[in-house]
Amino acid sequence: MIRFARLASSLAIIALLGLATSAQALEEEVVLGLSQDRVAITADFDGSEILIFGAVKRETPIPKGPPLQVIVAVSGPSSPVTVRRKEKKLGIWVNADSVIVDSAPSFYAIATSAPFQEVISDTEDLRYRVSIARAIRSVGAAMNIENAQDFADAVVRIREDEGLYSLRENTVAVDQQTLFRSAIDMPSDLTEGHYTARIFLTRSGQVVSSFETDIDVRKVGLERFLYSMSREQPFLYGLMSLAIAVVAGWGASAAFRLLRQ
């Protein structure tokens, strides 16, 4: 699975390189920096902010025409999601129809330097899968279910409410069409995995350059230890949970007896 993901991402990079060469006429390229390329989930993890900054490298003068725009998109690992819809049956609300959305990122944040519609054209969005709706893939929706699109929309709506998906326009600052910076807020309810940060430079809605880099989000310390133990040594983990429960129960009982004496 991991190997497949790596293969897919390296294919994507190759594809992006190909596109970059075809857009070479404009000769603008992203040079990127991240405030951190890993996020450590510790026991007191309360969200994180990643600063993304970069510069546009070019050999020629700044081209004439509309100004350079920048899009920053950070996405979490994708996985299939089952979306269920409640219906009223026999007077109560129960889960009825369900659709499996083939791939939806666990986290997706977009920051742009201008309103989204002005920054990137629809065809370029389709090609690079930048917008939230395009980042979700739902090809295998069952034909017998009406309004399958509603299910994909529900994924976006629910995750937007939870702060996992966000589109923040005008939050990338661009100086002199050369330097840009933005901050992406990572919520406290993060799942582990390889996150990717993608940067697109656009002019008149056309992508002129793009760049992709990984952000590693991992549980560390106690969180890592407990999580691994629950998966690798479930029996021991269960016994440990019970031991803690019994000791705590006995401890409280004994402590209260001492208090009363």
Next chain:
Amino acid sequence: MQVYLPIAEVSVNAFLLLGLGGIVGILSGMFGVGGGFLMTPLLFFIGIPPVVAVATEANQIVASSFSGVLAHFRRRTVDIKMGLVLQVGGLIGAGLGVVVFNYLKSLGQVDLLVTLCYVVFLGVVGTLMFIESLNAIFKSKRTGSAPAPRRQRGWVHALPFKMRFRTSGLYISVIPPIMVGVAVGILAAIMGVGGGFIMVPAMIYILGMPTKVVVGTSLFQIILVTAFTTMLHATTNYTVDIVLAVLLLVGGVIGAQIGTRIGTYLKAEQLRILLALMVMLVCIKLGLDLLLMPDELYSLGAAGGH
């Protein structure tokens, strides 16, 4: 202070969990119920995934019940023999319950099953207890004598495999206690509860045990059933969140001690009527959730789960 829960993968306020544990612990000590029937819905409400809430709650109940039962052991109000017989049924029930739970999880109907179980059981038990304890209070005021549940004597006493339970002062068949145990075990696994809210009335009204040993025996039996349920969930679903459990049980065990003290000052009928009211309140709240149109019709789940 926010704490990131490693298994639930959500970040929650530690003091909120400690407080919830404390309040539920007080009720647990007072009524001899694990308190899971209150805690599990509360955990859903603060955003813990239902599968994690159910499994972790089982673990937390072990702690609060253990803390409570020690006080009852000292007062010799635990019928160990009865507890062990109930236990045989409880283990069978817990095993069945986890199988049903995992099957419905794959169908996406776990939430419905859990809520329906709550509404039906809490509704029936709450109403019956409420009516009965009201009657008991009126009778004791008029005649001053304790009510004798003579009606049940018939079928419970006609069954074979009789056994003597000295602490309870009973000589009855082992079949009814085992059946009660199975029912409670299934509920423990499905609902993330110890089953005390059904165990306590079953012991009083079906088995005819004296109220003074009911609470201790119920706690004793709950510990074993929930310990078994915790192990099953931990090894099949990996959904026991130890950090969540610790936070809840620290508040819970302290609350249970306070609750046990309060319980000794109240009369049996008063305890029962309070418990009945609380059970009915939770039932009404959950029932409304099923009947009223939810704000969000859609829900998300991991695809291709177990």
